[in-house]
Amino acid sequence: MRLPKLTKHAFLAIWDVHAWVGIAAGLVLHVICFTGAFCVFYEELGVWQDPALRVPHGEVAPLSQIVSPVLDASWVARKRIDVHLPGDDRSTVDIRYVPASGGVREMVHVHPRTGEIVPERSRLASILFNVHFLYHDRWFPSGIYVAGVFGTAMVLGLVTGLLIHYRNIARQLHRFRPRGRASTAWADAHKTLAVYGFPFQAMAAFTGAMICFGPLLLRSFAGPLFHGDAKAAQSALYGDLSGPPPRGQAAKALPLEELVARATERLPGLSPAVLRIANYGDADGTVAVQGKLLAAPLGTSTVRLRLRDGAVVNVETAGSMGAAQSIEQVFRSLHFARFGGWAVKIFYALCALAACVTILSGNCIWLLRREGREKRASDRLLARLTAGAGAGIGLATAVLFWANRCIPMTVASRLTWESVAFFGAWALALVGCLVVRDAKVSWTALLAASGALFALVPVLNALTTDVHLFNVGRHRVGAVAAIDLSLFVLGAALLGAARAVSPSLRTSRTFFVGAKR
Incomplete structure (x- = not known):
């Protein structure tokens, strides 16, 4: 039985919503997903970030x-x-x-x-966790609600994408033509990764939005449901x-x-x-x-x-427990991978990185379909911001790991300097992408730099600490070795992406609007 077809008006309306949600929220959602790949290893990063905490069991x-x-x-x-x-x-x-x-x-x-x-001598894990929720306990505590808005936008983008392609969704499971035109290759990558990643992305976006909006909903329902008793409302949701x-x-x-x-x-x-x-x-x-x-x-x-x-x-x-508290705990366990051990955490991290590619490929499709039109400043700006946010967050994270190992633990202000290194590197990457006219140069340079820095983190860790990947068997601190190995694999993948992107940019007519021809 063939599924019913959307009317032309409904299809175009849903397409516009899907496209504009992706463009308006995509880059922030990419940052949330990228840092989320690290947040599932929050406890392990807490051990890795300070050598004094690497105590054998x-x-x-x-x-x-x-x-x-x-x-x-x-x-x-x-x-x-x-x-x-x-x-x-x-x-x-x-x-x-x-x-x-x-x-x-x-x-x-x-x-x-x-x-x-x-x-506490390092906040590496906390910095990535707070960026994931767009939160700062002193300067921007309301940022968690903003993250909830973007989580809702991601749910909307996923639902509209499903409605657009629901009649041929089986074809998207295996249709990928990387050797075709750039627009075709990116469209196939976008749809294939979205279909495979839909269950995870929908779960992560929905549970994340509910976690973010929890305190706001608590205050909203304290009056009508609990007669203004905030403690009773809090107990019903959080225990x-x-x-x-x-x-x-x-x-x-x-x-x-x-x-x-x-x-x-x-x-x-x-x-x-x-x-x-x-x-x-x-x-x-x-x-x-x-x-x-x-x-x-x-x-x-x-x-x-x-x-x-x-x-x-x-x-x-x-x-x-009451229903509200039980559901809230299930949401937290699902969102933060608090079950299943390392296998589930690795799966979550891979799915989060795949979601990043899904989001960035959507921007590429938007830009490539405007190739033949008159160049607009908005398209050029989007192309450069996509490079700055897309690859810049990777460079900033890699610099954060290097700052953690290079700043001596005896420096009193090292907690501040870690944040300065992270946000400073990211700001420089964004400024560089806005200044450089050729977006493909920015992409290649940022991917290569972040890949090299990530891949060398295990070597840097071995040179600066006693517990590392190369002697972890003697010290039996498995979390350190796992983080070292994961960062090396991520670095190798980013170097491979830089190598794959660079020649494709040279052979296609243009990769981004605003790229130098």
Whole structure:
């Protein structure tokens, strides 16, 4: 049975929406997808970025002996403290807190055997994570809502693309003519990658948009559904984050390892990953022991206990959560690849990079179809911005990895200099693409430079640290080797792309409007 055909008016209207959404949002979505390929390795990058955190797995000291000195420190506010326990992807105890003097949340790392406190000395992983969500906790906290808008735009682009090609979608699974005209090759690449990547891209865009809009929806529904009780609304969507209100009476807490043992006894099969401590030192202070259950791999289960006596306050599992909280946890697990281990993370990264090619090829199609028309300044600008954003984000990310390894860990302002290196390299790439008249030169130069820098990161890491790809078997820190190897493969792929793009640009009439003929 043949599927019904769209009317000409409907087809053109959907085509215009698809094209303009791609042009208006495509470059930002490319940046989101590219950084998303790194965000799935957030924990591994957290180990890679600081050599002091590369601690081989082994016997650890009692948890209270490691964590209590930080909890009792005068520079830590006790209202909310998150303690991330060592695991497959993390070898240190990471403590996130709000300074007693106020301000944004900070983090310290604690050696699991010696208790040595290592302050946060690199934000490589956080920079890429924040760019993925267009967010900055001090300068642009509302950026997460902007990212949600672009996620919605991506869903709209995917749906309209499906409506345009739904009658011949099976043909797009295998139709690819790279040796034809440039416009034909890019159109085939765009449609083939879009069809294969549609399930992943739709999932990532929709779950990402819902995660971004979560706080906004929370405030919108707090009044009509929860009679203005913001805490009740927050509990319905995210669970009980703060526990009972403080009593104002001091009380000594039980050892953390005893509290964790009681939580696992209360909920057998729980693998503790995070301790969310509320009102530490108060008689009604609590700790929420969070982790995964084998029976619920896409969610997080929690046992909240009172700190002073270990009494169970409440238990949250997949079966006891409300619908909103269960769905929110599934969205987070799907979006951040919190299941399936390395195989799923690698698959996510490859799909994210394929989405980048899908988006950029759409820009190429738009520009190539305007070849025969009179040159417009808008088309020339789009061609150069496509090069600057498309390849420039790769160069900026590669420079960030080099800055992480080249700036000494003893430099007090190295956190700032990492951000300067990333955004500075990206700004220079954009300016260079706007200045250079020939867009093909910009593409080739940026792809080659970013590919070479990525491919040499493992060598740089070996020259500057003791734990790296070439001796990881002796140190047993697998995350470092995995990141090194992944960056080398990405660099080789970008070098191959530079080599493939350069001759094709010379043989075609023009690759971008505005390219020098």
